[in-house]
Amino acid sequence: MTTSERGSHDYDLIVIGAGAVGENVADYAARRGARVAIVESELVGGECSYWACMPSKALLRSGHALRAARRVAGAHEAISGGIDASAVLARRTSFTSDWDDSGQAEWVASAGIDLIRGRARLVGRGLVQVGDRTCSARAVALATGSVPTLPDIPGLADAAPWGTREATSADHVPARLVVIGGGVSGVELAFAFSSLGARVTLLARGGLLRREEPFVGDLVAAALREEGVDVRDGATPTRVERGDDGIVSIELEDGGRLEAEELLVATGRRPALDDLGLEDVGVGTDLGVDDTMLVAGTDWLYVVGDANGRALLTHQGKYQARAAGEAIAARLDGSPVADAPWGQHVATADHGAVPRVVFSDPEVAAVGLTEAQAREAGMEVRAVEHDIGKVAGASLHADGYTGRAKLVVDEQRQVVVGATFVGQDVAELLHAATIAVVGEVPIDRLWHAVPAYPTISEVWLRLLDAYGRPS
Numbered sequence: 457m458t459t460s461e462r463g464s465h466d467y468d469l470i471v472i473g474a475g476a477v478g479e480n481v482a483d484y485a486a487r488r489g490a491r492v493a494i495v496e497s498e499l500v501g502g503e504c505s506y507w508a509c510m511p512s513k514a515l516l517r518s519g520h521a522l523r524a525a526r527r528v529a530g531a532h533e534a535i536s537g538g539i540d541a542s543a544v545l546a547r548r549t550s551f552t553s554d555w556d557d558s559g560q561a562e563w564v565a566s567a568g569i570d571l572i573r574g575r576a577r578l579v580g581r582g583l584v585q586v587g588d589r590t591c592s593a594r595a596v597a598l599a600t601g602s603v604p605t606l607p608d609i610p611g612l613a614d615a616a617p618w619g620t621r622e623a624t625s626a627d628h629v630p631a632r633l634v635v636i637g638g639g640v641s642g643v644e645l646a647f648a649f650s651s652l653g654a655r656v657t658l659l660a661r662g663g664l665l666r667r668e669e670p671f672v673g674d675l676v677a678a679a680l681r682e683e684g685v686d687v688r689d690g691a692t693p694t695r696v697e698r699g700d701d702g703i704v705s706i707e708l709e710d711g712g713r714l715e716a717e718e719l720l721v722a723t724g725r726r727p728a729l730d731d732l733g734l735e736d737v738g739v740g741t742d743l744g745v746d747d748t749m750l751v752a753g754t755d756w757l758y759v760v761g762d763a764n765g766r767a768l769l770t771h772q773g774k775y776q777a778r779a780a781g782e783a784i785a786a787r788l789d790g791s792p793v794a795d796a797p798w799g800q801h802v803a804t805a806d807h808g809a810v811p812r813v814v815f816s817d818p819e820v821a822a823v824g825l826t827e828a829q830a831r832e833a834g835m836e837v838r839a840v841e842h843d844i845g846k847v848a849g850a851s852l853h854a855d856g857y858t859g860r861a862k863l864v865v866d867e868q869r870q871v872v873v874g875a876t877f878v879g880q881d882v883a884e885l886l887h888a889a890t891i892a893v894v895g896e897v898p899i900d901r902l903w904h905a906v907p908a909y910p911t912i913s914e915v916w917l918r919l920l921d922a923y924g925r926p927s
């Protein structure tokens with residue numbers, strides 16, 4: 457970058473939103489020599505650190521550990537008490553640094569990035585307004601995240617329902633909790649609050665975790681029910697009201713009625729693109745990005761992470777951020793941009809190699825395409841399944857281990873395009889599958905990837921057996 461190019465702008469890059477994704481865009485561009493500012497209206501670290509991944513996993517972990525010990529004879533007998541909910545809430549709070557972002561703000565400064573506090577808005581090409589200050593930059597990246605959607609159910613908004621923020625930052629465990637939404641957040645938080653002692657009812661309009669393989673929802677629903685959660689498939693709330701006594705009542709389409717101290721709405725999220733001035737810069741909110749996260753029709757505006765709606769996951773957003781941060785820096789200093797598939801500056805994996813984990817018990821770990829998605833994409837596939845409980849490593853891991861694994865194989869290329877594991881502690885199995893999918897490792901080579909004995913990973917051998925060895 458020449459001094460004259462830099463000179464007419466306050467910054468090379470302004471990132472709007474300092475969640476995990478915005479921090480990474482800023483960091484990767486700054487490391488390549490760009491002068492970067494990042495704007496944040498709430499807490500540096502964003503949703504994941506304070507109201508999503510970290511606190512929700514902290515709320516879940518103690519219950520998982522307790523159940524894991526109960527499943528092993530010898531350890532089971534040593535457990536004499538139940539869960540200590542206040543200790544779990546305190547541990548959760550420590551993971552959010554008590555909702556104090558000074559540590560993350562210090563990191564921003566140490567990375568040589570200017571932090572601007574306030575709500576940002578685009579007021580022209582490369583012009584960002586925060587309060588009464590307007591800064592200019594050669595490129596702008598929006599990493600503004602996503603916001604929850606609220607279904608249009610009469611009375612719902614007035615009943616002050618919990619969203620995922622209120623649930624993950626709760627300072628007490630309600631005696632009864634009704635959850636609307638059978639997606640990832642609904643399932644995880646139903647597990648968490650049930651483990652903490654709440655009587656939980658989960659209303660799943662279209663079943664649980666419907667975007668995954670069909671056996672996933674069945675196994676998770678069975679486990680939730682065993683945990684004491686009342687899982688209602690196909691239940692649709694028609695009216696909600698919170699009485700003067702604070703109790704929320706929920707009327708259901710089938711004429712039923714539920715009461716609870718709290719109602720959690722977890723019915724999905726949409727990109728946070730409102731009030732950013734996108735219309736004023738001629739883009740609008742219905743925008744598309746290429747694989748470097750550059751907005752179509754522009755050469756200066758990028759949208760990264762939840763805000764672009766490609767994959768609402770921290771790890772995938774950070775992956776996009778690494779690609780985009782380096783692509784922005786390369787374009788600014790006139791270096792070549794490696795934008796061919798799987799190049800340094802593109803997020804190719806977004807299209808068919810996204811790893812996902814649901815931290816329920818059993819865990820759900822999946823990568824790539826489900827069998828149905830692969831067929832919809834026009835692939836000729838063959839899928840194989842195996843009962844994880846029959847693997848020696850699993851039976852040692854927990855008495856009565858139940859779980860299921862599935863591989864989806866592209867018959868033409870003889871490579872794995874999707875893998876799903878359901879079972880206790882399967883999350884750590886996922887990266888092997890991700891490598892197989894991203895690396896397009898041929899099935900005949902996978903036979904040479906030997907899982908250690910006796911580990912749960914030996915399920916790979918059984919899956920390969922079920923598929924048959926290509927001759």
Ligand SMILES: Cc1cc2nc3c(=O)[nH]c(=O)nc-3n(C[C@H](O)[C@H](O)[C@H](O)COP(=O)(O)OP(=O)(O)OC[C@H]3O[C@@H](n4cnc5c(N)ncnc54)[C@H](O)[C@@H]3O)c2cc1C
Nearest residue numbers: 473475477497502503508509576600601761762768769770
């Ligand atoms: C309950 C829950 C649990 C989850 N658990 C996991 C998990 O275990 N693993 C996982 O991978 N993903 C998980 N996710 C998803 C994950 O939280 C998101 O994918 C991730 O936070 C997206 O990061 P981001 O940086 O794109 O957005 P965010 O983290 O939302 O950050 C956006 C930031 O932009 C700021 N901002 C917005 N507009 C402006 C503006 N105009 N001016 C200035 N600042 C602005 C916001 O204040 C915010 O800090 C979970 C989500 C939820 C709801």
Ligand SMILES: NC(=O)c1ccc[n+]([C@@H]2O[C@H](COP(=O)([O-])OP(=O)(O)OC[C@H]3O[C@@H](n4cnc5c(N)ncnc54)[C@H](O)[C@@H]3O)[C@@H](O)[C@H]2O)c1
Nearest residue numbers: 607637638639640641642661722723724725768813814815
């Ligand atoms: N472990 C993780 O990685 C993790 C955990 C939580 C959330 N997340 C991310 O956050 C995103 C948002 O999570 P989420 O669970 O809110 O969304 P989701 O899209 O995963 O699930 C929303 C659920 O709500 C249901 N629903 C929608 N409208 C409804 C209505 N009117 N009435 C009843 N049910 C309705 C849907 O059928 C779906 O089952 C997810 O896409 C996921 O990527 C990730």
